Amino acid sequence: KAGVTQTPRYLIKTRGQQVTLSCSPISGHRSVSWYQQTPGQGLQFLFEYFSETQRNKGNFPGRFSGRQFSNSRSEMNVSTLELGDSALYLCASSPDPGTYEQYFGPGTRLTVT
Amino acid sequence: AQSVTQPDIHITVSEGASLELRCNYSYGATPYLFWYVQSPGQGLQLLLKYFSGDTLVQGIKGFEAEFKRSQSSFNLRKPSVHWSDAAEYFCAVDRDNDMRFGAGTRLTVKP
Numbered sequence: 096k097a098g099v100t101q102t103p104r105y106l107i108k109t110r111g112q113q114v115t116l117s118c119s120p121i122s123g124h125r126s127v128s129w130y131q132q133t134p135g136q137g138l139q140f141l142f143e144y145f146s147e148t149q150r151n152k153g154n155f156p157g158r159f160s161g162r163q164f165s166n167s168r169s170e171m172n173v174s175t176l177e178l179g180d181s182a183l184y185l186c187a188s189s190p191d192p193g194t195y196e197q198y199f200g201p202g203t204r205l206t207v208t
Numbered sequence: 209a210q211s212v213t214q215p216d217i218h219i220t221v222s223e224g225a226s227l228e229l230r231c232n233y234s235y236g237a238t239p240y241l242f243w244y245v246q247s248p249g250q251g252l253q254l255l256l257k258y259f260s261g262d263t264l265v266q267g268i269k270g271f272e273a274e275f276k277r278s279q280s281s282f283n284l285r286k287p288s289v290h291w292s293d294a295a296e297y298f299c300a301v302d303r304d305n306d307m308r309f310g311a312g313t314r315l316t317v318k319p
Contacts, residue, residue, distance in 0.1 A: 195242070199244075202250075
């Protein structure tokens with residue numbers, strides 16, 4: 096069974112631009128969560144989606160948004176990029192919410208210049 | 209405030225030696241507890257988890273962790289470290305669908 100895939104793996108953007116990251120969960124998994132990892136703040140939860148609905152949201156500004164499609168694939172979008180948005184963005188999938196069996200993708204490394 | 213603390217930022221052990229990575233949490237009630245490992249350039253892999261019951265939990269790759277309620281701790285152990293265990297280890301807690309990670313402990317393994 097293929098693991099969680101994230102595209103692109105690396106991305107360089109300029110301050111003020113917007114970016115969209117994609118995550119394909121493990122086949123059969125219906126819950127997708129997103130995390131931001133930075134050296135200063137560590138791993139922080141962004142949001143969780145299940146059945147195309149956002150179930151939970153971390154403490155991030157409205158510039159960070161996401162969505163989930165009917166095939167469980169998810170995208171996250173960051174608008175008006177700031178230098179501090181440079182991070183590794185990790186996606187994790189699980190069969191259902193609350194199963195606590197999260198499988199992480201390799202992440203997308205976003206650099207904002 | 210709810211928090212997860214990994215007191216050791218970096219630990220170096222010799223190959224074959226035993227390992228213990230510390231994790232303490234501060235929550236009103238016992239949360240669900242996890243240990244993840246992250247190799248360079250990779251995502252996180254779940255090593256083990258504790259929800260309830262037996263306080264000694266066995267995980268993958270020969271790791272185990274012990275939950276101690278009195279100390280609010282969930283320390284990760286391995287009796288004999290292999291060079292391939294060099295990675296960053298994260299303790300995580302989840303209470304009411306609020307997953308929080310510790311800052312991580314980087315493990316270096318000396319030959």
